[in-house]
Amino acid sequence: MVLELQQRLGARICAVLKEKYDLAIENISLETPPDLRFGEIATPIAFELARKLRKAPKIIAQEIVTALGAIDGFAGFEVAGAGYINARLDRAAAVQMAVSDEALPSSKELLNAIVEHTSINPNKAAHIGHLRNAILGDTFVRLLRAAGCKVDVQNYIDNTGVQVADVVVGFLHLEGKSLTDIQEIIRNCEMHRALGSARQQSSFDYYCWDLYARTSQWYTSGTTEENEARKRLRYDTLHAIERGGNETSEIAELISTAVLKRHLETMQRLGIEYDFLPRESEILHLKFWEAAFEQLKQSGVLYFENEGKNQGCWVMSRATERVQDQAGPEDDAKVIVRSNSTVTYVGKDIAYHLWKFGLLGRDFGYKPFFAYPNHECWISAEHGETQHPHFGAARAIYNVIDSRQSDPQANVIQALRGMGHAAEADHYTHFSYEMVALTPRCAIELGYDVSEEDLSRAYIEVSGRKGFGVKADDLIDRLIAATRAEVDARQTGVPSGRFVLAGVGTARSEAERHRIATQIAIGALRYFMLKYTRNSVIAFDFKDALSFEGETGPYIQYAVVRIRNIFRKGGTTPEAVLAEFASQSAAAGKSAGQQKVTSNTPQNSDEGTKCQDTASVVPQEAQKNTEALAPAASLTAWLSSEENEDIWSLWLRAGRFSLVLDQCIAASEPAYLAKHAFQLAQEFNNFYHKHHILTEEDVNRKTFLLATAAVALRELVKALSLLGIESPEAM
RNA sequence: GCGCCCGUAGCUCAGCUGGAUAGAGCGACUGACUACGAAUCAGUAGGCCGGGAGUUCGAAUCUCUCCGGGCGCACCA
Known part of the structure; x- marks a missing residue:
């Protein structure tokens, strides 16, 4: 509602500037005034034009206001302060707009997008840092979908990295387990899980969490010779996994798949689902890199270094500024292919992202992997099914990866641009966020040894390698x-x-x-996880x-439950009330427009009777009284009177949804919606205390109050669902 | 050394593309439950928006600089 009116006003001002001053200004900045006294929408446009037109802002503002004329949905415009233009809405009309729940303006071209999030190394249990990633990503997916975007959700699985090798080393060499032993352990965990045993017994990812930490420690806990042998073991294991087709790689696959399943189950508890799980093993075995390497060489993004510290490597220039006259090797360049002709992580990532944009000329094989109630999640495979959905070839991609990875992410974008894929580079978003760390107090509470140095810090980084963190x-x-x-x-x-x-x-x-x-x-x-903006570190x-009061999810859920209780006790439904209110105010609006008061009393229409019988002992008088005023007039009166300012404020807030959604997507910032939901709940709670709805005697006003609650409910439920939060029936 | 992020109330954080009197939550203190459930509400106290300079009619917001904190910058994966 607010977005629509803002756009309407913006367009009108734009037209006025064109015809009056012959100025073509695309974006008229529109803002929300700090106080309702200044109206509902304001623009400082006159200040911006002051210098250009060599006139006082106040005079310009006045000229614009007179030229604006009447705009549908607005009650008037005025000049305030040193030259603000404040717009006042036609409150009754705005309320009608809000009731009708206008469809979202699909202003965005319908982008086919890929959002990649979670991407936990499949060698240990998920921790709170991963939760922030997955919740941010999942919420952003919901936002994009709400805006009409088609989105595939991907979760990248690095199943061939050293982290997996470490756990394999742990099982084979620290615990002396065999392939069949590990299978047995996994089976046991699943059995315990089915019986509802404690996490330690029933979670294979917990088992790996401890083993991974022990193995990491083991690499450095022996004599120098021992440690070297252990490191050799580590890299031999890693290379066996990368090669594939041997027992070590089979064990790695077994472990990583079992842990991955646990991750999906954990995320499912939070309502987070995925469409496709691309794995590094397939990127390797299906030769994605080889295809990308050709393209990179041809486009000249990569060049072979003959001298300097990167001698014998294929490298990519790092920065944009190319100092031509500077001779000699570019030691600062990013190595993509090592001198031993193996490819680095960034190289593989470039290949993978070419695939995401449909530029690689190769595809994964696909197999179904995990069944959700409503859809199937697929996984990459060397030899997949013949029938499968199609992934990749997206127009826009969002990678939810913490801010520490911004350097490699920038490298990938730079490579894309260098290869001439400017549009793709522009639609590549590193959706970065700061880490979740533990407060020293929390670390102590969990029983970790905290060093003197860490004690003095505001927060301590979690570490899977050390097994330090909250699962x-x-x-x-x-x-x-x-x-x-x-x-x-x-x-x-x-x-x-x-x-x-x-x-x-x-x-x-x-x-x-x-x-x-x-x-x-x-x-x-x-x-x-959503109330903090992305680049603030959460000190957990x-x-x-564990707080459920104040600015929390339960606070908002509680507001929803309160509203539902009102309708339950009142013996009516939000839908019925809104339908009645809409027909009432529409009819009244018409009559008001004709300057005539009709004797139409919509309260008697079949829709509204349900809520009538409990209250209103004097329906006849009430109708007589309001007949003189007519619903439209009383509606306007209620919306503009001083003591009902909170009600209008609530309607206005409820009408801001599409505006907030727009801002969330433009800034890749789900926190704005979280804030909006909280403020809406807060305004409702305020309203709830001030106006007792069910005992209201004026039937028209009671309908109005119920409609207010109904719209608040609808908007709260909608906002919560986009945040991935359910609205309970009771609490 | 280079790059990115952060510094706002006692604590944790908002503050959108520069705009009107800098806002929430928690904590502290006062009050409000026989109402639609108090997981709530109302109120009070608490701020040279890290320091300084600049741009501007106008700066928490933009630029520069300094101070303080965090994270990156490998032929590791």
Whole structure:
């Protein structure tokens, strides 16, 4: 609603500037004034034009205002301050717009996009850092889809790296396990899992977490000779895995696949699903790099270095500035192919991204891998199924990768551009975010040894290698336990201050309690990860993450539950109320437009009768009284009176959704939506305390208040669902 | 040494492309539950927006510089 009106106003101002001053200004900056006293939309355009036109801003503003005339949806314009133009909305009209829930303007060309996120090395359990990645990525996917974009979700699996080799070394050489032993361990974990045993017994990824940390330590814990032998073992294992077709690579595949399944299960708890899992092993075996190498050589992006420190390597110039007159080797260049003719990580990444944009001329094989209730997730394979969906060849890609990787990401973009794929380079977004670290207090709480130096820091980086961090499933389990305690407390009538009314705590089944607790826990977790903007480091602390008050997911969910309770108690539904309110205000709007008051009383229409019988003892009088005023007039009065400013403010906030969505996508920043949802819930709670809806005697006003609640509900549920947070029926 | 990010209330953070009186949450203190459930609401206190200079009618926001903190910059993967 607000977005639409802003666009309308912007276009009109644009036209005025054109005809009046012959100025072609594309983007009229429009903003939200700090206070409703200044109207709903404002523009400082007159300030910008002051110098160009050599006139005082105030005079320009006045000229524009007079030239604007009347615009549909606006009540008027005025000049304020030193030259602001403030626009006041036609509040009754705006409310009607908000009720109709306008379709989203699909302003964006319908881009076919790939969002890649999660991408956890399949050698250990997921930790809180991975949660931030996956939640950010998943939420962004939801935002893009809401805006009408077709999105494939990919989760890149580096199953041939040293990290996997380390766990293989651990199993084979530290634990002396064989292939069949490992199969047995995995089977055992799955059995324990089915029985609902504790995480330590039932999670293969937890087993690997510890083993990986032990192996990492083992490499440096022996004598110098021993350590060297161990390192050799490590690289022999790595190379065997990369080659494939041997028992070591078979073990690696077994481990990484089992851990990957655990990751998908963990993420599924948060409502996160994937479409395709491309694996590094296929990028290797299907010779993606060889195809890319040819293209890179032909385009001249890579060149062979004959001297200097990178002698014998294929390298890529790093920076954009090419100092031509500077002779000699470019030691600063990025090595893509080593002197032993193996390819670096960035090289493989370039090949992979050429595939993403459909520029490689090769494709993966595809096999189904993981079944979600509503769709299948596919995985790359050397020899896939003949029938499979098509991935890749996207117009835009978003890589959710932490900010430490911005250098290699920039390298890939630079290579694309150098190869002449400028459009692709422009649509390549490194969706970067800062890490999740632990506060020293949290680290101590978890029982880790914290050094003196770390104690003095604000936060300590998590490390999978050291086994230092909070595992994702542990956190989710703790959250569910905490929310479950709250749900039970509200259930058994142990009140947090208030008497629990009979009937309020109607006995809920075990399954129901569990479901509610889970919804709240996930809501708390997702909101916690989304409320910070991307480039702020989250210093993780259980106290903050386990909080359900204030700016949290449960706060917003609670507002939803409150609204639902109102409708439940009132014996009506949001849909019915909105339908009634819409027909009422539409009819009234028409009559008001004709300057005539009709005797039409929409309250008596069949739609609205349900909520009538409980309240309104004096329907006849009430109708008589409001007849003189007519719903439109009273609506306008309610929306503009001082003591109802909170109601109008709530409607206005509710109408900002598409504007916020636009901003989120433009800035790749889901936190804006999180903020919006919280503010909306906050305004609703304020409204809730101030106006008691069900005891309102004026039936027209009661309908109006119910409609306000209904729109708030609709917008809250919509915003929450885009944040991946469910709206519980009860709490 | 080079590059990127951060520095805003006691703490954790918002502040969109420069704009009107710098906002939330937590914590502290005061109040409000026999109402549609208080996982809530109202109120009070708390700020040279790291320092300095510049651009501008106008700077938390842009530029430069200094200070403080974090992360990158390998033929590792």
